[in-house]
Amino acid sequence: MSKSFTPKVVTANDLLKGDVIYQTATGWTRDLADAEILTDEAHADLRLIEGSQQIADVVGVYLMDVALDGTAPQTTHFREAFRAKGPSNYVHGKQEVA
Amino acid sequence: MTILVTDTGFTADTWDQGYTPFGEAANDVVSIDVPADTNPADIKITPTLKMVRIDFPSFADGRGFTIARMLRLAGYTGRLRAYGHVISDQYAMARRTGFDEVEIHQDLAARQPQEQWKFRSDWKDNDYQDRMRG
Amino acid sequence: MYTYNDFDKSFIATRNAQFRDQVERRIDGSLTEDEFKPLRLMNGLYLQLHAYMLRVAIPYGTLNGGQMRQLAFIADKWDKGYGHFTTRQNIQYNWPELRDVPDMLDALAKVGMHAIQTSGNTIRNVTADHFAGASADEIADPRPVAELIRQWSTDHPEFQFMPRKFKIAITGSPNDRAVTRAHDIGLRMVEKDGEAGFEVIVGGGLGRTPMIGKVITDFLPQEDLLPYLESVVSVWNQIGRRDNKYKARIKITVHEHGIEEIRRLVDERFAIVKGSFSGIDQVRLAEYKTHFAAPDFVVKSEAVFKDAYHSDPIFRSWADTNLSAHKADGYSIVSISIKKHGDTPGDATSDQMRLMADLAEAYGHNELRISHEQNVILPHVHKSDLPALHAALKEQGLATANIGLISDIIACPGMDYCALATARSIPIAQEIATRFDDLKLEHDIGNLKIKISGCINACGHHHVGHIGILGLDRAGVENYQVTLGGDHTETAKIGDRAGRGFEAHELVPAIERVVDTYLALRTDKDEEFIETYRRLGLAPFKAALYPEAQADAA
Numbered sequence: 014m015s016k017s018f019t020p021k022v023v024t025a026n027d028l029l030k031g032d033v034i035y036q037t038a039t040g041w042t043r044d045l046a047d048a049e050i051l052t053d054e055a056h057a058d059l060r061l062i063e064g065s066q067q068i069a070d071v072v073g074v075y076l077m078d079v080a081l082d083g084t085a086p087q088t089t090h091f092r093e094a095f096r097a098k099g100p101s102n103y104v105h106g107k108q109e110v111a
Numbered sequence: 112m113t114i115l116v117t118d119t120g121f122t123a124d125t126w127d128q129g130y131t132p133f134g135e136a137a138n139d140v141v142s143i144d145v146p147a148d149t150n151p152a153d154i155k156i157t158p159t160l161k162m163v164r165i166d167f168p169s170f171a172d173g174r175g176f177t178i179a180r181m182l183r184l185a186g187y188t189g190r191l192r193a194y195g196h197v198i199s200d201q202y203a204m205a206r207r208t209g210f211d212e213v214e215i216h217q218d219l220a221a222r223q224p225q226e227q228w229k230f231r232s233d234w235k236d237n238d239y240q241d242r243m244r245g
Numbered sequence: 246m247y248t249y250n251d252f253d254k255s256f257i258a259t260r261n262a263q264f265r266d267q268v269e270r271r272i273d274g275s276l277t278e279d280e281f282k283p284l285r286l287m288n289g290l291y292l293q294l295h296a297y298m299l300r301v302a303i304p305y306g307t308l309n310g311g312q313m314r315q316l317a318f319i320a321d322k323w324d325k326g327y328g329h330f331t332t333r334q335n336i337q338y339n340w341p342e343l344r345d346v347p348d349m350l351d352a353l354a355k356v357g358m359h360a361i362q363t364s365g366n367t368i369r370n371v372t373a374d375h376f377a378g379a380s381a382d383e384i385a386d387p388r389p390v391a392e393l394i395r396q397w398s399t400d401h402p403e404f405q406f407m408p409r410k411f412k413i414a415i416t417g418s419p420n421d422r423a424v425t426r427a428h429d430i431g432l433r434m435v436e437k438d439g440e441a442g443f444e445v446i447v448g449g450g451l452g453r454t455p456m457i458g459k460v461i462t463d464f465l466p467q468e469d470l471l472p473y474l475e476s477v478v479s480v481w482n483q484i485g486r487r488d489n490k491y492k493a494r495i496k497i498t499v500h501e502h503g504i505e506e507i508r509r510l511v512d513e514r515f516a517i518v519k520g521s522f523s524g525i526d527q528v529r530l531a532e533y534k535t536h537f538a539a540p541d542f543v544v545k546s547e548a549v550f551k552d553a554y555h556s557d558p559i560f561r562s563w564a565d566t567n568l569s570a571h572k573a574d575g576y577s578i579v580s581i582s583i584k585k586h587g588d589t590p591g592d593a594t595s596d597q598m599r600l601m602a603d604l605a606e607a608y609g610h611n612e613l614r615i616s617h618e619q620n621v622i623l624p625h626v627h628k629s630d631l632p633a634l635h636a637a638l639k640e641q642g643l644a645t646a647n648i649g650l651i652s653d654i655i656a657c658p659g660m661d662y663c664a665l666a667t668a669r670s671i672p673i674a675q676e677i678a679t680r681f682d683d684l685k686l687e688h689d690i691g692n693l694k695i696k697i698s699g700c701i702n703a704c705g706h707h708h709v710g711h712i713g714i715l716g717l718d719r720a721g722v723e724n725y726q727v728t729l730g731g732d733h734t735e736t737a738k739i740g741d742r743a744g745r746g747f748e749a750h751e752l753v754p755a756i757e758r759v760v761d762t763y764l765a766l767r768t769d770k771d772e773e774f775i776e777t778y779r780r781l782g783l784a785p786f787k788a789a790l791y792p793e794a795q796a797d798a799a
Contacts, residue, residue: 028272029343031297072278072292090721092660096294100661102589102671105325105340106295150483152513171283171366173406177482180403184517198280200267207402223275230266237256243397243471245525 020079021057022048022086023064024096025071033096033107034071036064041071043107045097046085051076113194116202116213118232120225124214126190130164144194147174151181160189164214167195176208183209199227203234246309246612247392247536249357257354260361260400264288265347272343287367287405289360290346293662299338299346300363301353305373305391305415306334306615306622308358310602313613315356317598323349328598330583330591332617332655332706333412334372335363339662361399366407368398368478372414374422375616378537379578379624381570385434385441387417389533390470393526397471404478408485409493411478412450419735424617426458426737427451427709429495430477432470441467447477447507448499451703455739456496459504461511467530469515472522476514480507540610540625542573550628553635560635562688563646568631571624577631579609579623580616581638582645582653586682590656590674591619600641608634617706618655620648650687651695651760652678655706659699659716660723666699668716668723669749673697676753681760690760693774694733709733711775712759713740714752725752729759729786730778741783743790755790762789 022045023036034041035048042048051057057076065074077093079086088094099106115124130144131137138155142162145154154163163182165175179191193205194214205213213228249257264284271281285291291298301316308316316336320328323345324338331337341349353359363370371391378386394413398404404411415432416423425431431446443465449458465473477495484502486492499507553560569578581601584590593601601621605613608630614622626634638644647653654677657663659670674697681687696710700717707713713728724746731740747755760774762785767777778786788795 026292031292031342032295068278069272069274091723092294092718095660099295100671101669102592102661102675103325170280171406172487173366173404174483174487176403176406177479180479181514181517184521198276200263200276200280200284201406204402204405223270227270227275231263233259237252237259237400239256239396239399240401242252242529243393243526244521245523 018052018054018057020081020086021051021076022079023051023057023060023074024048024077024093025064025074028070028072036060045079045088048079048086050079050081050084050086113214113216114220116215116225116228117211118206118229120229120232121220126162126192128162130162145178147172147178149178151178151185154178154182154185154187156182156185156187160187162190162192163187164192164194165210167193167197170196170198170201173204176204179205179209199223199231202228202231206234207238207240246307247304247388247533253357254354256400257357257359260288260359261347261350261354264350268343268347283365283406286365287362288346288350289363290343291364291664293339293664294660295662296340297343297346298662299341299349299360300331300335301338301358301360302363302370303334303336303358303615304395305371305377305388306375306617307373307377307388308613308615309611310606310613312356312358313598313602313605315352315358317595317602319349319352320595320598322352327592327594329589329658330593330615330619330621332619332657332704333363333370334375334615334617335370336615337658339658364410365405366409366411368401368404368411368413371395371398372412372423372428372617374416374418375614375618375622376422376569376578376624377417377614378539379571379576380418380420381572382420383418383572384436385417386534386537387415387423387432387434388537389530390432390434390467391415392533392536393471393530394474396529397474397526403475404482407478407482408487409490411481411495413474421733421735421737422616424706424709424733424737425449426735427455427706427733428458430474431458435464437464443467443470445473445477448496448504449737450494450496451706451708452494453491453701454497454500455703455708456500457737457739458496459499461504461508468524468527469519471526472519473511473515476511476518479518480510480514484510539573540612542576542625543627544575545627545629547575547628550631553632557632559644559646560632563635563644564631566646566650566688567648573625575628577626577628579626579631579634580648581621581623581643582647583620583643584647584653584678585642585645586647586652586678587675588642589671590654593621597641597643600637600643604634604637618653620653647678647687649692649694651681651690651693652687653694654678655694655696655710657698657700657704659697659705663699665702666716667701667718668699668725670697670699670705670714670716673714673716673725673749673752677756680753680757686760686764689770690764691770691773693760693763695756696731696733706733707731708739709737710740711778712756714756717746719746723749725749727752727755727759727790729783730775732775743783743787744794745791758789758792759786762786
């Protein structure tokens, strides 16, 4: 039996700034809360391809798992939690401006 | 069609005698196509050999640079050509290891026009190997 | 110290202009990301979890006050006011933006520094004994040779797209402080019948398949060094595996072909390559030796030192722990701990860097070193200056007396920064250091090296730690494996894996049980942890790590 598809978000790093970004319906955002939630596998694959083609703006595009807390996406793996927040030894990265 | 790159930029390919695959080369072969996994010691340098074309299956595969260097150290003085996925940033490396020229495909030439290759036609300058070898 | 000549300056300026151009060509689409990546890596630029990271070479760990001050300037101008010293004698900046990097490289060039080949499938920054030129136990200063290798390997046209990275370390002392047996090539300076040469060790490395290097030649004459190195790297560039990056390092090539076959291939190639060197490199080497001439050591009274040592217990504790024997009378080698309890191992703020630069100029013949243990060394300080130096270090939180102790931990950046990491390293190091500081036990425990890596690639050298810790991702939870009895010195040994891993909250108590076992079992205070371990083996420590297994067996 194939595994059921879990919600996903397309994520990458910004080419110029290097920071973590997430795909929205119209572009990219630095805030996971604003990301486009992908619940259909075929649509997710399509959005991944579309994101990967934007080589002038982004680097290292991939699909990450999210859990849905109401409508807001939450990270499910600690690696993505660090990417969404910043390092644990200093208040740097996204948590710095939050 | 392919594009030939030399120190003067993009030029027409003047070599019209084709290439014999490395494994099929006889003793009187004039030109050979050498795959990247070739042991340079197995390339027989004969008086008739005038052209060696070494394949770069990917720009990230630098075996061709070692083959070229070893061929030159073994005394080969004919034409030596790098062929395939070589990017303009590698032009100086190719020339310094003994290649005379680079043969690239058109799509790469469109993405990296000749100014980007001529930018490294200064490959004789700023070479630490000169200082170390004399 | 080596100072750049016109050639070096012209080379760096041109190289930086090329990289500036490559950045713009990446942005305009002339270069794909796949093509740009190795180019940025060979210029020291990574893309990590949260941002780009620029890794700057401190060749063979040596720099002067002006260079250290420039590192501080760069940290303030383009980063967040700090830098991270690494196990390969580099400094890393964690937060640059892509378009700032060419400016950062130009700022480095102003003080004769660069980031070339600190990454990528190239010959990396050559590392050396951080006590070179100062230590009492040294045969010869390895740094002139290291500089020769730096120049030979820099932009070497044959070796920019190799199967994988290639690391060279060199030591001039029989007491190996450069981990030479865990490098792709390790060089030990030796003498035979009055002639200077090298023992060449090949195929060492940590990572997924840890291996202690094998001796490929026990005596290589000094003048054969560059052609021999070139032959080794050339053979490997040709036959090293490119189908699997985990099998690409030369340690696997040596393992698969056997050291005898590799030696035969290298000797065969050497016979051809040797003729392409005219011998001019030896003329340059002789010149570089003059760059590294010992400073003019002064002779003066040590009374101030002796007074402070007897009257000030804090100074005495620091002096007992952080000083090493110097070859010159009246001098000491000072290790400045970048491991204050609870801080990030190897991180120095720009203020701390500026202070160390000032102190090097005032008291240290304008020399600093970065050690692979992520500390900063002032190699030449007269004992009479130590009390003033110590007082100044205290002001900036740099006077921690813990060199070689349990809180002097090597830790890679781990998942707090690194895109390859599988777990965090830094918080583990912080917790261990804080815990043993609270217990006030570390001086009693004595010499004990803890080394932490946040993934199998082993940048934190966990395999050769007395206690090694490897962070893994076990079903989405950080999990830490413990190895015991590793050794990074001339008696190098890969540690023994103790058993199942620990979750983060279980780890510090587990380490404490290992240490308690040592304290209970050592013959006396002079028997160090590693000696007790060698005497008794893994069993008693394993029992302490896994008491539940004992209970089950009972």
